[in-house]
Amino acid sequence: MLRIKKVKKYTVAQYPQGIYRVKPDSPAQALWKGSVSSAVMLAILESCDGVGTTGPPPVLPEMVTENEARNVIERVFDNNDIDLQEDVDYLFRYGINDSTQLDLDGYNDSLNVGYEYIAGADSGTFTPEVINALDSAQSDSGPYVKTVDEFERSPDFETYLENLIQEFIDTLKVQGII
């Protein structure tokens, strides 16, 4: 049966909002860029070998974004004919009296199967305690929710993620849940 349901959190759109335009340089910036001193500075920097005190600042590892992860994961679920609803509110009860409201990236209500790629603010809800409880629930009566911690991008990250999710689905198939 079709139903009306409010979407609590929506993070899929990653392209800019509002009229986008490249901001022109301010007069000061333009002057600085065009000045002799900037040319000297650039020459000095370009002559550096990139180590020691003149080296570039440390760069944080580039992580697989939530959007990229969702694309891959949903593709695997799709290939297995499992239809997921996106951004689903789910009240997860665990322990004796504990419960927490989760916002799952994908979830199939009838199969009780879903996933969450834990990136950014998600770690506030998906605490180690909750993740452990979700893992334990998989060998019990569910929900069967695969959690994936944000991870560093590598050339074969898609294959890695595909295998991870396929393995999860295969396990559920063996268990007779799907």
Place this chain on the structure above:
Amino acid sequence: MEFGLMKDIVDYSVQKYKRKIEFRLSTNGTLLSKQVLQYLKKHEIYFVLSIDGNEAQHDSMRRYANSHGSYRAIVERLDDVLAFNLYTVAVSVVVPETAVHLASGVKCLFEKGFRYVLQTLDYSARWDRKHIKTLKKQYKILSVFYYERMSKGEKIYYSPFDERIKTWAQKPYGKGDLCDLANTQIAIAASGRIYPCVQFIGTDDNEYQNNSIGSVFSGFDQQKRMYFVVQNYVEKESCTGCALNGRCATYCGCVNWRATGCLNKIPPIICEHERMLMSIVDKLANKLWGDNNQLFKRKFYERTYPVSSYIEDCLIKRGVQDVAD
């Protein structure tokens, strides 16, 4: 098409109001002869063409009284139609029975030369979860098609995608943007009764006349008119706090009324459809943005795009003609 009546109306308005009144037309195209097209061109009467997609899709719903489909009759006239106006909009309506043809149908329309496809679901039909699943697959196929066309720099407009991207890249829908019934839009029945929108006319008999907001002979019934305006603008309780509020098509009071009998009560199919479609569209837009697709950037982020694109098209057309000459 009452072509004779249409001419009488146009002649009357030109005679009385010079050229202050503009006319637009919605047609299934079956009677668009060269003579009619010439007349429309002379009087700058542009039209949208009701054509659902491919033959199977169209003919399953749009038939003559003798039960034969009207598709071929329209397709025979397409060259003339697109020569009349390259930007003619194809209007396609999808019902549960034709959902499976959605992707192939839309592709077919673009392949036949349309550049603008305006598509909507018949929200008053009986939709279920199985249909939503079918639609999802179809939209995904189309998102690949749209991506490929945009990557080749081909200017296409497909309303389910373009309009939703606009609500993010430009601005969300505001009151009256999507539907402004009884306010900046009205409909007039053949009887002269004024209605909030064409959806309310129905058979214009006793049952429907309750929705009338006046008559061309006596003017507006302001109290009734304002009732519709206010009801249409009321914040929908079912949507308050939803993250997609302002991006989806729940703001069309006419559609709500037709499907639920209430202006501000949305049918579940709208909500399900929007939730499903929005993420497909946004993933497509993410990809085009990530590719630094120049056409995507121009189309959705440059205010001058409609004008610059038109000028560009004219220059290309002139270039092609020069080469041909």
